[in-house]
Amino acid sequence: MSSVTPAIASAENSEALPDQTLIHIEKLNAWYGDFQAIHDLSLEIPKHKVTAFIGPSGCGKSTLLKWINRMNDVVPGARAKGRLTIDDDHDGKRTEIDVLDPNLDVVGLRRKVGIVFQKPNPFPKSIYDNVAFGPRLHMKTTKAELDELVEWSLQKAAVWDEVKDRLHGPALGLSGGQQQRLCIARAIAVGPEVLLMDEPCSALDPSSTLAIEDLIFELRSQYTIVIVTHNMQQASRCSDKTAFFFEGKLIEAGDTELVFTKPKNKQTDDYVRGKFG
Numbered sequence: 320m321s322s323v324t325p326a327i328a329s330a331e332n333s334e335a336l337p338d339q340t341l342i343h344i345e346k347l348n349a350w351y352g353d354f355q356a357i358h359d360l361s362l363e364i365p366k367h368k369v370t371a372f373i374g375p376s377g378c379g380k381s382t383l384l385k386w387i388n389r390m391n392d393v394v395p396g397a398r399a400k401g402r403l404t405i406d407d408d409h410d411g412k413r414t415e416i417d418v419l420d421p422n423l424d425v426v427g428l429r430r431k432v433g434i435v436f437q438k439p440n441p442f443p444k445s446i447y448d449n450v451a452f453g454p455r456l457h458m459k460t461t462k463a464e465l466d467e468l469v470e471w472s473l474q475k476a477a478v479w480d481e482v483k484d485r486l487h488g489p490a491l492g493l494s495g496g497q498q499q500r501l502c503i504a505r506a507i508a509v510g511p512e513v514l515l516m517d518e519p520c521s522a523l524d525p526s527s528t529l530a531i532e533d534l535i536f537e538l539r540s541q542y543t544i545v546i547v548t549h550n551m552q553q554a555s556r557c558s559d560k561t562a563f564f565f566e567g568k569l570i571e572a573g574d575t576e577l578v579f580t581k582p583k584n585k586q587t588d589d590y591v592r593g594k595f596g
C-alpha cells in the first residue's frame with residue numbers, strides 16, 4: 320500500500336475495543352430563521368460503529384446530520400448553538416475539532432467528515448474523474464499514486480469489478496446503485512474518518528439497497544458511520560447504535576438491538592413497531 324492510500328485499522332482490532340466516542344454533541348439547539356428544529360440535544364456517537372438516526376419526517380434527523388459537517392452553512396437563516404466536537408488525533412496528541420466554531424476551516428472538516436446524499440449525485444465527468452476529484456484538490460499525488468487511490472476507493476466501495484473496464488466512461492451512464500457506490504468511493508478517496516449518509520438507499524431498488532447495506536456494515540471497521548433512514552429493517556440490519564428523534568428532541572439512544580426489542584420509551588416502541596411515522 321502506498322502512502323496515499325489511507326491507513327486502515329484492522330476490523331479485528333477495532334472490534335476488540337470498547338466503544339469510544341468520536342463525536343460529542345451537547346445541548347445542541349438549531350434553528351432555521353425563527354423555527355427551532357433541534358432542542359437541547361445531547362448524544363455521543365461512537366467511533367468505528369454505524370449509528371442510525373430514526374424518527375418521523377421533520378423530526379430533525381437531517382438537520383443534525385448536516386451540522387456535523389456544517390452543510391447547513393449554505394442554508395440561509397440556519398444557525399446552531401451548543402457543543403459539537405469531533406476528536407482528532409494528531410501525531411499521537413488528542414485534540415478536538417469545535418465544529419460550530421465560526422472560524423473553523425470548513426474545507427478541512429469536510430475532508431474528515433464526508434457525506435453521501437439520498438440521491439446519487441455523481442459529477443457529469445468520467446468515473447475516474449469523480450473519484451480523483453477530491454484527491455486532486457487536496458493531495459499532491461503522482462499519476463501512478465492517483466490511479467492506485469482511485470482503484471482502492473472503488474474496491475472499498477464494492478464497485479471496482481463493475482467499472483474497471485470503463486473508468487473513463489461517463490459516471491452518469493451507471494445504474495442508480497452503481498452511482499451511489501461511486502459516490503461512496505468519491506467520499507472515501509480523500510481519507511475521511513466519518514461518513515454521513517442521508518437516506519443513501521431511498522432512491523435504490525431492493526438489490527442495490529442490500530449491496531449498499533452490506534457495504535455500510537463492512538466499512539464500519541474503518542469509518543465512523545452515521546446513517547439517516549426511514550427504513551426500520553435497514554436500521555436494524557446495518558447499525559450498531561440507534562438514536563430515535565421526535566419533534567427535534569432525542570427520545571432514546573442505545574444499542575440497536577435494545578432500541579428495537581426493548582425500548583425504554585413508549586414513543587420509541589410505537590415508532591419501531593410502525594404505529595406512527
Ligand SMILES: Nc1ncnc2c1ncn2[C@@H]1O[C@H](COP(=O)(O)OP(=O)(O)OP(=O)(O)O)[C@@H](O)[C@H]1O
Nearest residue numbers: 351354356374375376377378379380381382383394
Ligand atoms: N432549509 C430549511 N428551511 C426552513 N425549515 C427547514 C429547512 N430544512 C428543514 N426545515 C425544517 O426543520 C425541521 C426538521 O427538518 P429535517 O429535514 O431535519 O427533518 P428530518 O427528520 O430529516 O425529515 P425527513 O425524514 O422528512 O427528511 C422540519 O420541520 C423542516 O420543515
